[in-house]
Amino acid sequence: MSIHDAIQVLARDLEGNLTGPGDPGWxxxxxxxxLAVDQQPVAVVTAASVRDVQTVLRVGGAAGLRVAAQSTGHNASPMGDLTGTILLRLSELRGVRIDPSRRVALVEGGAQWADVTSAAAEHGLAALAGSSGDVGVAGYTLGGGVSWLARSHGLALNHVRAFEVVTADAEVRGVEAEHHPDLFWALRGGGGSFAVVTAIEFALFPIREVYAGALFFPLERAREVMNAWARWTGTVPDEVTSLGRLIRFPEIPELPPELSGKAFSVVEVATTLDPIAADDLLAPLRALGPADDTMAMIPVEQLDQLNMDPPAPVPIHADGWLQAELDAGAIEAVLSVAGPGVDSPLxxxxxxxxxxxxxxxxxDGAIDGLPGAFLGFAIGVTPVPPAVPPVRAAVSALLEAVSPWRPEGMYLNFAEQPSDVSSFFDAATWARLREVKAAYDPHDLIRSNHPVPPL
Ligand SMILES: Cc1cc2nc3c(=O)[nH]c(=O)nc-3n(C[C@H](O)[C@H](O)[C@H](O)COP(=O)(O)OP(=O)(O)OC[C@H]3O[C@@H](n4cnc5c(N)ncnc54)[C@H](O)[C@@H]3O)c2cc1C
Known part of the structure; x- marks a missing residue:
């Protein structure tokens, strides 16, 4: 089938939207x-049904095109410009059903975390959601899923009960431990190369409130604060998940005056411990005298505010890394690129x-945890082209500076640049992922941001 004929068939058969270059709304x-990613696919399909997903895979395959599933585009950067590819948006398939008796959520392939956490909270239940409410459940879960409850509950993918997918042959399949166990294994950690996910069922947890907040210190105190926090992490139980960061807020009217244009070293904490036990644990950090301390009992679904992630799409250049340990030398490496006194664009x-x-x-998935003791992520905003080179240089310099502390492996969801994906996995896992890809998508129809090629 020619590309021209494929577009005609899609226009005729789809229930959802088909948009091509030059169309209104392209x-x-x-x-x-x-927003920094310039995707130039052959066409964009916004699926309105599972049948649309089947149609796109059937027609795209027949025309020799590739198909890239995307829920939100949080990790669009590694995928490139999408030449020869239909971009299949799942963003209209966001249905969520909570079964409180079984403590599970059944969500459609384009659901975002805020869709789930608010629905689950109505039943006193919590999901292992990401730090941003607008991150896609599917993309997050296929790569791992590090939530604010991660140290007590593990990666989100360990709690998936079943997937509904459309495979490259356009068949709808139920995938779980007993059905297509090889695909069930690969979907939990291998990313989006194997099938288009149209629904996921996963466990929820009976948590209504958490004790959470941030201790803000001036950026000038970053050395002292980051060292104290790193030592403190060695003393806390698994019920405590925390994050240490260096943050430079832009001077913009959308931010409150106490943040706008200011720079901080921040420790963010979330715990299911009761506040009295948590306050005991926090004493050494509070003894440093934070300029602000927002720790409070909050409804668990409000955890998506804790990391102060951008509330809407933004143009960014970013990358992540795993860190084996965070000793004083490793902290110096980070500070040398983004610490006080450095004119950092991050x-x-x-x-x-x-x-x-x-x-x-x-x-029992392709991954079930993350190597290393810390997970790093650096972001710079790039609203105009001249902003890109300094941010790119700073992210590269940071990765170079921390390289002596990086363990083998990588967290797929925090890899924001085109990478050698084989280096994310051990050799046996990589070989098995490629076998599963060959079994379900031998012609590499499905294009993901972190591709696993068929064997
Ligand atoms: C601001 C920000 C905050 C973040 N916070 C966290 C966090 O707290 N914890 C964490 O672990 N990660 C976090 N991430 C990383 C996030 O998990 C990844 O970016 C993830 O890939 C996002 O999935 P998505 O569906 O939103 O993105 P997309 O870019 O839409 O998807 C990424 C890839 O996932 C695959 N995919 C997506 N949907 C489907 C589908 N329905 N079927 C098949 N494949 C699909 C595709 O291969 C796609 O290329 C964050 C990222 C950002 C930018």
Missing amino acids: DEARQAWN LTVDLRHLGGALTPGGG
């Missing part, structure tokens, strides 16, 4: 959450504490 249709450099239930072992 720029909006092809736009990712990361909005934020975050280090999340890992370990606890995130420690690998005992699960």
Whole structure:
């Protein structure tokens, strides 16, 4: 089938929207959450049904095109410009059903975390959601899923009960431990190369409130604060998940005056411990005398405000890394690029504490935890082209500076640049992922941001 004929068939058969270059709404249709990414697919389909997903895979395959599923475009950057590819947006498939008796959520393939956390909270239940409410459940879960409850509950993917997917042959399949166990294994950690996910069922937890907040210190105190926080992480139980960061807020009217244009070293904490026990644990950090301390009991669904992530799409250049340990030398390496006295273009450099239930072992997906003790992520905002080179240089310099402390492996969801994906996995896992890809998508129809090629 020619590309021209494929577009005609899609226009005839789809229930959802088909947008091509030059059509009204083209720029909006092809736009990712990361506004810096310039996606130029052959066409954009916004699916209105599972049948639409089947149609796109059937017609795209027949025309020799590729198909890239995207829920939000939070991790669109590694995918490139999408030449020869239909961009399949799941963003209209956001249905959420909560079954309180079984404590599970059944969500459609384009659901975002805020859709789930608010619905679950109505039943006193919590999901292992990401730090931003507008991150897609599917993309997040296929790569791992590090939540504010991660050290007590592990990666989100360990709690998936079942997927509904459309495979490259356009068949709808129920995927769980007993049905397509090889695909069930690969979907939990191998990313989006294997099938288009149209629904996920996963466990929820009976948590209504958490004790959470941030201790703000002036950026000038970053050395003292980051060292104290890193030592403190070695003393806390698994019920405590925390993050240490260096953040430079832009001077913009949308921010409150106490943040706008100011720079901080921040420790963010979320815990299911009661506040009295948590306050005991927090004493050494509070003894440093934070300029502000927002710790409070909050409804669990409000955890998506804790990290102060951008509330709407933004143009960014970012990348992440795993950190084996955070000793004084490693902290100096981070400070040398983004610490006080450095004219850094980075909005934020975050280090999340890992370990606890995130420690690998005992699960049955392609990954079941993350190696290393910390997970780093650096972001710079790039609203205009001249902003790109300094941010790119700062992110590269940071990755170079921390390289002596990086363990083997990588967290797929925090890899924001085109990467050698084989280096994310051990050799046996990589070989098995490629076998599963060959079994379900031998012609590499499905294009993901972190591709696993068929064997
Ligand atoms: C501001 C910000 C905050 C973040 N916070 C966290 C966090 O707290 N914890 C964490 O672990 N990660 C976090 N992330 C990383 C996030 O998990 C990844 O960016 C993830 O890929 C986002 O998934 P998405 O569906 O929103 O993005 P997309 O860019 O839409 O998807 C990424 C990839 O996932 C695959 N995919 C998406 N949907 C489907 C589908 N329905 N079927 C098949 N494949 C699909 C595709 O291969 C796609 O290329 C954050 C990222 C950002 C930018």
